[in-house]
Every structure is written in C-alpha cells, then in structure tokens.
Amino acid sequence: MSTPNMVLLIVSGLLALGGALGTVAANRPLRAAVALLVNIVALSGIFLSLHAQFLAMVQLIVYAGAVVVLFVFVIMMVGATEKVPRTLRGLTPRTLSLVLMSLVALMLVFGVVYVAMPAQDLPEDYGTVMGLGAVLFTQAALPFEMVSITLTVAIVGALAVGRGRTPKEAEAAKAAEAARQLEGAERLAEERRISAEVSAHGGH
Amino acid sequence: MNELLYERALVWIILLPLIGAVLNGLLGRFADKNLVSALGVGSVAGSFFLALVCFAHLFTGMDAANEHGAQIAVTAYQWFHLSLPTFGGGVHEVGIDVRFLMDALSGLMTLVVTGVGLVIHVYSLGYMKEDPGYARFFAYLNLFLASMLILVLGSNLPVMFVGWEGVGLCSYLLIGFWYQTPAFAAAGKKAFIANRIGDFGVLIGMFILVSAAGSFEFADINSAAPSLTQPFFLGTWQMGTLATAAGLFLFLGCTGKSAQIPLYVWLPDAMAGPTPVSALIHAATMVTAGVYLTCRLSPVFMQSPVAMGVIAVIGASTALLAASIAVAQKEMKRILAYSTVSQLGFMFAAVGVGAFSAGFYQVFTHAFFKACLFLGAGSVMHAIGSHTDADIFRLGGLHKKMPKTSWTFLLAACSIAGVPLFAGFFSKDGILLGASELAYSPEPLSANWVGGFVLVALTLAATMTAFYMFRMYFLAFTGEYRSTGEEGAAHGAHDHHAYDPNPHESPDTMTWPLIILAAGAVSLGLLGLPTEWHLTNWWQGWMGHSIASVHAAAEGAEGAEESGLTIAYWTALASGVLAMAVGIGAAYKLYYNRADDRFRDAMPGRLYQLMADKWRVDELYQRVILGPLAGLATFVGWIDQTFVDMLLTRIPSKLALLSGFVATRIQNGRVYAYGAVMTVGLAVVSWFFVTPHPNLEGQAEGATAHFEAAAGMGYAYRWDFDSDGTWDAPTQGSEEGFGAERSPSHEYAFSALRGRVLLIAQPDGDDARVLVTEEPRPLPASLLPAGWMEDPTGDATLPSVRLEGTEIVLRRNSAVFSTPHGAIADEEVHLGIGDHVIVGRPETSRTDIAVRGLVEATVEVENAFGNRAHESLELVVNVPPERSEPAQARLTTATDEVLR
C-alpha cells in the first residue's frame, strides 16, 4: 500500500475512532452530533483510501449532509441542549453490557488485525461513478427501485408517526385511556374476589 | 319319586323369589300394579308350594333311622378353591361349593319363611296399596325372601354368609324404604352398621372353623366338633379352646343379627319401616337367623361350656332388659319391637342351656304370634290413619270397632304370654325346662348357677312379657275410644297426626293373614308336646338328627325314653304358669277399661323414666363410641385441610406464583435490560466460536478403527493414533503440521496397542472391561455369572489374570472355565488377543470372556483464531493373530470364528 494511502488511512482511522468515542461519551447531544459528523467525514476518507470514490461522496452528501442535519433539527426541536444528567439507574445491566461487548469487540479486533489477503489489480472503473452506475442500473436495478419505494414509505411513515394528535383525537384517546383504566380496575377487583372465595372454600 | 326332581325343586325354591325380585325391581314401575302384585305374591306362593313338596318328601323319609336323617342336597357348582393353613401346620385344600341342603332343621325353617312370608306378602297387597313405591317394595321383599332362603338352605358357611349379608342388605333397604324422611334413612343405616359389626364376628368364627376342620360344610364341621377342644392361641395368649373362640365370635354375629346385648339397638329404630317389614323381618325371619346358626352348629357350641354360658347369660339378660323397657313404652310397634328383642333373648337363653330344639321351637312359634301381633298393630295403624306408630293411650275400645283384629290380637297375646295349651306355652315351657334342668343337673354343661340365673331372669321376663302384652291389649282394645272429637283433638295438638275419629276394620287382604297366623299361634303347640306327658313330641323327633341336645347326650346312654316328671320339670312348669298369671292379672287390674297409667304413677319416678328411656343405652353408645369417632373424623378432616391441602395445593400454587413473579421481572420494559441480555447471549456465542471443539468419535471393526472429529469453521486437524506422543496424520511423524483430514481410518498392528483388556459379557448386553496388568488381579465377582465356581457351597477363590509379555495368563482358581470343545482342566490358561473362554458351570447361565486389545487415539484441532484443543478416545480392537507376535501355549479353540 502506498504511503499517501497509508497516511490517509491512519489519519482517517484515528479521526473516525475519536469521533465515535466522542459520540458515545458526549455530555450534550449537540456535541455528540458534531462528533458524529467528524466520524462520518473521517469515514469518507477511509472510503477514499479504499478507492471507493463515489461511495465517499455519497457518504458525505447523505450522511453528513442530511442525516446529521436531521439529528440537529430534532435536537433543537426537542430542546435537549443541556447537559445530560447522570443517574445510577440500571447500573448493573449497563456495566455488564459494557464489559461483555467490549470483550467481544476486542476479541474480534485482535483476532483479525493481522490478517492479510493477496492484493489484486483493480478494474478500470472501480469505485467510479460510471462503474457503480453501470452496476446500479443494470444488475442492481430492482433493489435500486425498491430503495426508492423504501424511502417514500419512510417519509410517509415519519409523517404519520410524527404528526401527533388533533384536539379531537386527543379527547378520544383520553376517553379510551380512562375506559381502559376502569376496566383494568374492575378485572382486578373481580380476580381478588374470586381468589378470596376459593381460599374460603378450602380449595374444594 | 325321583331324587333329582326334589333337588331341582330345592333350587327353584330360592330362584322363584329371586326372579320376582329382579323383574319387579327393574320393570316394576312401568308395569300395571296388578301384574306386580301377581308376580310378587305368586313367586312366594310357588316357593311355598315347592317347600311343602320337599318337606313332605323329607317327612316320609324321616322315620328311617338314617345316620344323617333325611335330607335333600344339591350342589350347583364350585365357587372357588382355597389352600388354607391349618392350626397344626400343613395346608387344607378347601373347595367352596354353592350347595344347598334341606334337612329337618332347614326344612322347617324354609316352611316358616315361605309360609309366613306368603301371608305377609298378601297382607302387603292391602297395606301398601297407595304407596308410590309399590313395585320397589315387592322387589325388596322378594329379594329378602330369596336371601333368607339362601341363608337357611345353604349347606356350608360361605353360602349361608351370602344369605346372611343379603338379608342385612334387604333389611337396610326395607327399613329405610321411605328414605325421604332422614330419620328413617338413619334407622336403616343404623341397622346395617350394627349388623356389619356382627358380621365381622361371623367371619372370624368361620375362619377359625375352617382352619380347624378343613372344610366349610356344616356336616364336616359338626362331625369334626370333638376335635375343637384344642386350645386357641391369639399370638401367644391362650384364649380358651377353638370351640370357645369360634363360638364366641359366631355369637357376636348373632348379637348383631338377632338383636342381643350389645348390638340390639337397631331393632327398635327399625320400626321406621312399613309394618309388614317389621312383621316379616324383625319378627319372623331375619332376627331368628342367629338362632338358626347356633342350632346348625350346635355340636360346635356344645364343645364349649364357656361359650354356652356366655350365650345363656346374655340371652337371659337381654330378655330381662328388653322386657323392662317394653313395660314403659306407649306406642304399639315399639312395645312389640322390644318384645321381639326379649323373645330372642329367650331363644338364646335356651340355646345357651343346651335346649337347642326348645330354642328352635320358640323360633317357630314366635314367628307366628309375633307376626300376627305386628300385622295386627299394622291393621290398627291402617285404621286410625297413622304411618308411624299408634299410641295406645290415645286408642281404646277398638274391640267393638275392629273385632277380627281384636280377636286375633288377643289370641296371639295369649300365646306369647304363655297361657296353657297355646303354642307359646309349650315353647316357653321347654325353655324354662332346659334352664331348670341345667340348674339342677349333677353334671352341668356349663354351670349350675347359669341355669339358676337363666331360670330366674326368664321367669321375671315372662312375667313382664305377659304384663306389657295385656297392658297393650287392654289399653288399646277395651274401654272407650279416646281419639274421637275433642279428646282426639287435644291429643292431636301435641303430636302432628290426629287419629281417624272413626276407625273401622281393615280389608280382607289384611284380616285373613291375621286369622291364619293366629290359628297357627294357637294350634302349633301340638307339634311340640312335652315328652313328660307321654305324648308324641313330633318336634323333638324331627330335630333329633339335626340338632344336638343335652337329652340326646344323656339319652344316648340309657335309651330313648323320657326321663319323667322330675323336680326340674315342676320348677319350670310352676314358674311359667305363675309368670303368666301374675302378669295378666296385674295388667287386668291396672288397665282393663281404664285410660290412665296407674302403673307409672305407682312406680318410683326415676326408675320409670329410665325404663321409658330404654335405659339410655343409645346415649351411652353415642357418648362412648360414636361421639369420639365423629371427633376423630373431624380431626382427620382438619389435618387434611391444613396439611394435605397445604402440601399438595397451596404450596405448589405459591411456588408457581413465586416463580412466575421472579421470571416476569426480567421484562421491565427498559431497553438497557434487554440489551444486556442480548449481549450476554452474543458473548456466549462468540465464546463458542472462538474456542475449538473436537468432539471425537470412533468405531472399531476388527483391527481397523475409524475416527471422526467435528467440523468447524476454519478447523485444522492432526492425529495421533497410537498414543506414542508423535503426530501421525496428516503426515507421518510430523510435529507442526495441521491438515484437513477430519475422519481418517487406521489399521492397527500389534505394536500400536496401548494395553490388553478382558471383555466380560454382562446380562444387560454391554461388555465389562477389565484391564490386564503385569500384576495379577482377581476378576471382580460382580461381573461373573452366579454359577462361576465349581463348588457352590464352601469358599471359592476368584480367578485372576495377569499380563505376561504379550500374552494373558488366566489363573483358574475355583472357577469353571470351558471352551466350545469342553471344560478346561489346567490351572493356568494362556490367551492371546482374539481368544475367548466361557466361565460358569454347564447347568447355570454362563458368560463369555474375550481378550481384546486397547488403543487410544488423540486428535488436536486448531480453529481460525489460532486456538487449539485436543481430545482422546479409547477403543477396543481385535487384532487378528497374524498381526500379533506368536504366543506360547495356545488354546486349540478355533479363533476364526472371532474374525468377523
């Protein structure tokens, strides 16, 4: 591997790791979003080192340009700009998850890091717009169209979920909730009565 | 006539009422009432007719001086066969046949049962006419009759016991006939339970007798009676003789069935049943079954003075006790019930003093006059409209209104009171004679004082009998009717039933039976005229062959003639007549044409109250027995609820709830908890993939073994077949190389063996392995068959085995080794791999011992992560001889059969 490539890889790799750690460990959500952005840009660099130019660009456009922006929108809307308070709730399962998952990841990392495979010559249009486009519109045409539909569905879904309730719907939901509470209380009372009867009869 | 005909007739005597019972029981309620009546009465009539025919046949043959007397016997089939231990060690082979026998005793009894039964069936036509359970009543009544006939005609104890239980059952069914009233149903239950307690006694007595005599047949038991004087041991405690034990246990059954002390308490309550039931069952037939049993087994009882004494004393005491209670009762059926208990006491007292035939004669006469009295009471109740009972203090003057009933009642009362020349006089006289003879006898059967006690007690009882009988008669039938108009209304206000102010005579179906029975009560005395008057005593003649008696024992020595008018005779006669006179006289003075109870006023209050309260015996039983039993039942029920329910229901349910509670806490709805669980699973799976797993399996066929290791991602293998520490595959003798060979085969040579092993075939199909070492070791006895030694007795040394060079040396010691060619006699046997010997004596089960080689193979596995693991496996191979080095003294057995 050529030296510039290696340098690019190392820098991008370190930035990616740093950005990931920053996302995971950030105090405030907004800082986490910025760290994610750093990570994504670094990943774009990694793609470049792998000769996947088109993908690097797509990564920047879609991820950095849309997904992270969306995250920032929502953070602003929700108002989660303050420091996230730390609690001790659920400490044990969290610690357990942390330890085990770290072990698994470390095992993977140190298991594979020395593996190498024989290098091969790259085709002419490897990783270019033309090359990928040729595949996308011929062999992968169907998945390509499906992805369009998926995106449409996602839009509709997001709209539906995020719409919230009109006042009338809110009323109806409140009434339904009250009715459900009542029924639950009734059933509980009924069960208590039956079990009292059963134990009074001595289980006969 | 043809004997076979009579035998068949005998069976049909029983079958007819049985068929009637089944048909009426199953189909009666759908049929027309007249049809039911015809079937019910007709079956009994047919039975009676056949009984007459059979008895007539017997009668003509009875004068023949036959050893057993005349009899008709028929065996239906063998019921079952038992092997029973006897008292002296050894075993009896006892067959139980369904066999019926009619001799004089059972013949007369059959006649009574069917005759009186027929009369009562006819009576029931009128009495039960309006009852909705008409068909059911006749079915039960027929069934009772059939059971009673089985009891009486049974030729051995088990068949008799079948009938015994059957009448107990029918008694329960009939007493509780109007079961809708809880008190009546309870009375039925009480009767059944008291009877069951007695039945236990009968069973024990039966078992004692069969163990001693070797047979259940009456004839065999009676002829074996003299042998019953051996002592009887309950464990190590001697409880008298066999005869005493059997007699006492059987008598316990009689106290239950025939209402003696202590089990009489069911009889007065049994008046809850319809009156014909009281007449038939509790006067004429069932209650006399106990007396019948003692008469049947009279030779056995005669062997035991203790038993006889006990019977006499209890009988006399019962007679006295019951009579004293009857004196203070005011309802007709109740008085008659206690009277029955008392009269049964008379019968047992007779049996106890040795006057068996007199006792049985009393059975005979009692059937007639008591049944007549009961039916008369029923007639009165029918007239006044009462279903339960008739209070004599509310009656009176019925002689004018119901003359037929009144006259028959009077005649029967005279008979029971012992008015001379009536039947009851002769039977009672016979009993008193037996008692006084015992009292005066120079060689008493049991003891003189027993006789004296019985005489005095029975005289007193007879006085009271006459008294209460005529008290009842005078109060009910003389004077003026006390339940008309205002007086009746005044009385009716206290109880719930007002009597019919205008009673009239009963219909003919009810009065004709009364007349027939009264005629019998009067005239049947002619059968048993005392021999002292030098008149023919038919009765004793008939009974002589069937029943033992004191007279027979004495007469057998001198000759058959009467002993004349002794002082014993005069004592008895005087007591009887005196009792009757005093009793009737007192009753006349106190109650004739009167309405009030001057007797009660004259008696001390507390005493009278005790008598009226039946001496509080029922209350005593309740306190002492029934109350504690109920308490025990409650306690056990509490234990069940508290402990058993706790253990079996509440604790498991709590456990289930608890486990559910614990298990549901896992789902707390929070993402991190679910995530943690998933991570744990992921970690486990990762661990599984990171570590290699060899999972070695192997199979040996002859000298070739085939191995297989597990396949895995990126696994590489290397093998060591001969456990020499060097890796043999993928390349021979390689150190580092791993290959892809997952399932190689290897053919073993002799030098590749790790050791030698003996395979001993085990009964469960597997082979046990014994490793052979240079040190001699014995073969474990647990692996050898049971017959491995030469000499089963005495000490045996186990064979041992050791390794010598390349051979196995088996040292035989005390074992038996052989080959297919014959036994091995040498002390030491040399074997090589592939040889086998057989161990064990020829006549026992033998096992095969084979010699094999042991190999151990190892595989090491490396996975993609670079982790290694290894596993070893031991296999048994049979290396063919050409692969082994030559051995020394070999067996000449053909080893080619070993090569498969």
Added chain:
Amino acid sequence: MAVEFPIGIYIALASALFGIGAVGFLIRRNALIQLMSIELMLNAVNVSLVAFNRAHPETQAGQVFAFFVIAVAAAEAAVGLAIVISLYRLKQTVETDSADELRY
C-alpha cells in the same frame, strides 16, 4: 500497492467502530444518542463491506451493497427520529428509560 492487501486493519477498525457503537447504544439513556450509535454501527458495516470488496474487486458488489445500506440507514434515521419526537410529546423527555410501559 504491496503484494498483500492488509485487510486486517480495515476489519479491525470496522470491528472497533462497531463495538463502540454497540456499547454506546447499550449504555446511553438519551434516545438521540442511541440513534447516533446505531448510525455508527451501520457505518462500521459499510467499512467492512468496502474493504472486502477491495480484496475481491472483480465485482463491485460490496460498494453497491454499502450504497444501499446508506440509503436504508437514512430512511431508518428519519423514522426513528419521528418516533423520538412522539416519545417527547408523550413523556416530555427523550430518555428511553421513560418508555417502559410495555412490561409485566
């Protein structure tokens, strides 16, 4: 290009990123940060796909696959954020711990 392509480094990097993303998802309470961790994991997968494609460059299947992964990840982020907004409307907070009603 050297004779050998050191794919191990790329796979190790992808594994590390994946691990960090997974740990972040399991540990953090804030729904938005959890979603970001999910995006991290998806990105790690993309890296490994492209690296393997680089090792077997005869087809461009790996990159095409990664392309689709990006598209679907975007869609998923959109829907996920809509859900977070709903949660916020209901509970006035974006902590996932508050969404614990679906339990025993």
